[in-house]
Amino acid sequence: MTKPRVGFLGTGWIGRHRMAAMAETGAIEVAAICDPSADCVAEARAVATEAAVVESLDAMLSLGLDGVVIATPSALHADQAITALSAGASVFCQKPLGRSAVEAQAVIDAARAADRLLGVDLSYRHTEAMRTIAGLVRDGTLGDVFAINLTFHNAYGPGKPWFFDAAQSGGGCVIDLGVHLVDLALWTLDFPPVSDVTAQLRAGGRPLAPGGVEDYAVAQFTAGTAIVRLACSWNLHAGRDAVIEAAFYGSRGGAALRNVDGSFYDFTAQHFAGTHATTLTTPPDAWGARSAAVWAEQLAASPAFDPAAARFARSAEVLDRIYGR
Structure with a gap:
């Protein structure tokens, strides 16, 4: 062919x-x-x-x-x-x-x-860590997922000027980084209805001015019956290159994707039961x-x-x- x-x-x-x-x-x-x-x-x-x-x-x-x-x-x-x-x-x-x-x-x-x-x-859907966690959610291992915490802090920022022009980019760190976080929550839960969306957007530590581009954002919404909390940023004093996490908490257990030592590329997946954590995936993963x-x-x-x-x-x-x- x-x-x-x-x-x-x-x-x-x-x-x-x-x-x-x-x-x-x-x-x-x-x-x-x-x-x-x-x-x-x-x-x-x-x-x-x-x-x-x-x-x-x-x-x-x-x-x-x-x-x-x-x-x-x-x-x-x-x-x-x-x-x-x-x-x-x-x-x-x-x-x-x-x-x-x-x-x-x-x-x-x-x-x-x-x-x-x-x-x-x-x-990020295609990381081995996230695919493993999605499996735990979808097969009921975690029970009813009621809370999801999502984080993507990038200690650097985009290198192209158009990122900082809202007309060209559509927004700042939310549309650049938060798009991945929102997608992970909805995709993992099979795209339930979303309600009760609230957010605070900031630039340089201050509330975002009209027409500006945010470099820090926190948001909360309900996806199905799960409360989703999201935080993302550019140029944050994070003490490492990046902080990336997607944590899912259910009535029977929890699970989280986390980056390793500030890496943008290396992730682990862990399954939580009470105070016990079992590591499910580790680097390397060419995702x-x-x-x-x-x-x-x-x-x-x-x-x-x-x-x-x-x-x-x-x-x-x-x-x-x-x-x-």
């Missing part, structure tokens, strides 16, 4: 990392690359020596590709994804799919109308581009719309409510 031919729009570090992971599956052919940076193009060509270099998404789509991987600034995601889907190409997009729930829903509607596969790089590899293999099996993509809007709706829009 002929492998799906895929183009990569945006070949910075993340784009190249996802491209290499997809190529390594053997499921797809890297057919085209596009980036305004000559250096990024050169580094991508080192991975995909036979790929065509094109100047625009339109030029990429003129090649009749089966799929497009989007790793561009957030403001471009929705329009680029809709353009690709409308041209008959499946799409794998970096998070966030849109800067708002309206944008995200428009992409989902375009994918459904075109009957094309849509994926979003919600990578970083696993979501991209899964999409590539799914595309090779079928380019058709996956109804599970409709749920990408659910996290975006929660983020909108955190932002009060």
Whole structure:
């Protein structure tokens, strides 16, 4: 069978990392690359020596590709994804799919109308630690989950100016980091209804001014019957590179994903019973581009719309409510 031919729009570090992971599956052919940076193009060509270099998404789509991987600034995601889907190409997009729930829903509607596969790089779902914890929740081992605590503090901040422009980014640390946390809670619980959303957003330690971008946020909402508490930040004096945790507490036990020694990449999963903790998973775990590899293999099996993509809007709706829009 002929492998799906895929183009990569945006070949910075993340784009190249996802491209290499997809190529390594053997499921797809890297057919085209596009980036305004000559250096990024050169580094991508080192991975995909036979790929065509094109100047625009339109030029990429003129090649009749089966799929497009989007790793561009957030403001471009929705329009680029809709353009690709409308041209008959499946799409794998970096998070966030849109800067708002309206944008995200428009992409989902375009994918459904075109009957094309849509994926979003919600990578933390694919850690071995999180998959193990989700299994404990879903098989009833933890009983009725009534509380979830989510944390993502990044002692650094984004390196690109557009992250700090709300019109381009859609928000600050919540849409950058909190999107993963909200997704983990909803995905693990099988996307229950969400209610009672409250939040406080700050920038430089002060309440967020209109039109600004937050660097610290706390939020709370109810997902089904579980109370979810979320905290995320950029440039926090955390005493380590990062603090990342997703803890689930139920009537029969608890479980938590935690990063190891401040790492952005190494995680453990533990199961709690009273005062006893059992470690279920430990590093190493090459999870970083696993979501991209899964999409590539799914595309090779079928380019058709996956109804599970409709749920990408659910996290975006929660983020909108955190932002009060």
